[in-house]
Amino acid sequence: MRNVAIVGTGHSKFGVRNDVSMSELAWEAIKEALDEAGLEQKDIEYFIVSNTGGWSSEPLPAVVIGEYSKLVPKGTVRVEAACASGSAAVKLAYDMVASGHVDIAMAIGIEKMNESPTPIVVEFIGRAGNYFWEFENFGLTFPGYYALHATAYMSKYGATEEDLCKVAVKNHYYGARNPKAQFQREITVEKCMSSRYIAWPLKLYDCCPITDGAAAVILAGEEKAKELTDSPIWIAGIGSASGTSNMSKRGTFSSLEAAVVAAKMAYKEAKINPDNPVKYIDVANVHDCFTIAELMAYEDLGFAKRGEAVDWIRNDQTYIGGKIPVNVDGGLKAKGHPIGATGEGMIAELTRQLLSRVEKDRQAPIKNGYALAHNIGGTGHYAYVTILSLSKPMR
Amino acid sequence: MSGEKKTQKELTDEEMKKFIEFVESMKKSMGLPMVPDIKTGVALWVDQRELNVRFVIGVERLKPFFNGLADGKVLATKCKICGEIYFPPQVDCPKCRKSDVEWIELSKEGTLVTYTQINVKPYSFSHYDDYIVGIGKLPEGVNVTAWVRESDPKKLKVGMKIRLEVVKREPEGYYVYEWVPVE
Structure with missing residues (x-):
């Protein structure tokens, strides 16, 4: 296996993007990534499109986007790993390049959720998991699945609804400083606490919005990367794991077991001490589809010890200046969560963080040169942890 | 409730x-x-x-489970070779790579592991009032996801005793199982 670097990134504005079609939205990210890498479409040897769909009109987005963006006749596939589809696309592109099968591959994430009305989108996401045994009779929703974790976590560790709201307040604080974010306004704990219940104990401000968005990442093998750029960002490690489709088959509800497995794999590959990853990682994006998910992520990734995430959020440890900045782009909570594009969105953001290229008031200080993306599909059904590095990994 | 307040379905x-x-x-x-x-x-x-969209799902091999519901019982499968209990029931034991299972009736008494109330409902559930979904643990070691017969989540507690019952789901009118608080 050879080293693989990110040589170009693209990130559309996230939000309600009724102003563009799916192809136009994807093109925003594809064009930006090609421009950044200084490449033409013909240089892309394979493109992987991550999209979950159902709520949008095009069932074969890879070919629709391929035609529009003039990537045809290069090989393509659409991948689905629910909300982690984007990280799955990056992993597949990484594997193709690392194996030497191609020199340059592109992962393109796209989701157009607002093509359907909200109750239908709620229905589609609720069906994800185990349709027959959990949705058909019991009508769980995505906020509901995470609320099951919130109830268990709060009961076990004494976390409160106010604690959960503090995650939302932090992520809105950074969303307000990110021009790509869906929500660019700050909120208070009071505002969050007074919002209506979506799935008790989770309230409106505990939940990420329904988002349209696209993001793209171009990967190249070591030699090609050096030709293309003076500032490649290397992929130092990727871990991936799965969890049971039925929630009822999980061993715990205060953690996502798949995330723990994926993190261990990624740390091992990146040669990062799993007992103290915070010492290495300058900035992280974690999958905060709901506020409870961010707290569990601190613990599943080994940033905080079990039960300590509550103290971390109470003491602002994940703001810039704390132990480790987390979701300083606004996270899924405020930047938005266009399901299939979230993974590439995280990788594009972290690449720019490591290159110190983001807006000043949300730029994490880069000291050790590592960044981590934690991207969960479903409720711990899929887990991907991707570690990026400023310096070339030693193989 | 209905009559005064419109359901989410009526509003949508x-x-x-x-x-x-x-x-x-x-x-x-x-x-x-x-x-x-x-x-x-x-x-x-x-x-x-x-x-x-309305799916048609094959349940031939799970017929004993659904017949059990009609008799008021919640059944699981148990591998005759390794003893593994499956709920939701499955007739293939991927551990043994055999399909030699017996149908067993699950205990009724369990403990509540976690729960939520669904306030914003999926479209196809939007004709119901807010409902509580819980996961309960049975002595056999399996968890069961189901509605909990209670309208106020604040009255529930992790670890409390609950009982599994077969009920008719209305207005659709079909058998399903449900958790009932016993404390």
Whole structure:
């Protein structure tokens, strides 16, 4: 296996993007990534499109986007790993390049959720998991699945609804400083606490919005990367794991077991001490589809010890200046969560963080040169942890 | 409850009906199903093809489970070779790679592991009042996800005793199992 670097990134504005079609939205990210890498479409040897769909009109987005963006006749596939589809696309592109099968591959994430009305989108996401045994009779929703974790976590560790709201307040604080974010306004704990219940104990401000968005990442093998750029960002490690489709088959509800497995794999590959990853990682994006998910992520990734995430959020440890900045782009909570594009969105953001290229008031200080993306599909059904590095990994 | 307050389904349907009427009026004047986005004014094409989806799912090998429900019992499968208990039931034991299972009746008494109340409902559940979903643990070591017969989540507690019962789900009128608090 050879080293693989990110040589170009693209990130559309996230939000309600009724102003563009799916192809136009994807093109925003594809064009930006090609421009950044200084490449033409013909240089892309394979493109992987991550999209979950159902709520949008095009069932074969890879070919629709391929035609529009003039990537045809290069090989393509659409991948689905629910909300982690984007990280799955990056992993597949990484594997193709690392194996030497191609020199340059592109992962393109796209989701157009607002093509359907909200109750239908709620229905589609609720069906994800185990349709027959959990949705058909019991009508769980995505906020509901995470609320099951919130109830268990709060009961076990004494976390409160106010604690959960503090995650939302932090992520809105950074969303307000990110021009790509869906929500660019700050909120208070009071505002969050007074919002209506979506799935008790989770309230409106505990939940990420329904988002349209696209993001793209171009990967190249070591030699090609050096030709293309003076500032490649290397992929130092990727871990991936799965969890049971039925929630009822999980061993715990205060953690996502798949995330723990994926993190261990990624740390091992990146040669990062799993007992103290915070010492290495300058900035992280974690999958905060709901506020409870961010707290569990601190613990599943080994940033905080079990039960300590509550103290971390109470003491602002994940703001810039704390132990480790987390979701300083606004996270899924405020930047938005266009399901299939979230993974590439995280990788594009972290690449720019490591290159110190983001807006000043949300730029994490880069000291050790590592960044981590934690991207969960479903409720711990899929887990991907991707570690990026400023310096070339030693193989 | 109904009568005074509209269900989420009634509200959604009314909103959709109004929207479609608006689309129809625009179509009449322009000859195209194109409307301005309410918030931004950008042009939206409203799909003229409607897709209704209802799946047909094979349950032949799980017939004993559904017949059990009709008799008021919740059944699981148990591998005759390794003893593994499966709930939801499955007739293949991937551990033994054999399909030699027996049907066993699960205990009724369990403990509540976690729960939530679904306030914003999926469209196909939006005719119900807010419902509570819980996961309960049975002595056999399996967890069961089901509705909990309670309307206030604050009255429930992790670890409390609950009992599994077979009930008829209305207004659809079919058998399903449900957790009932016993404390």
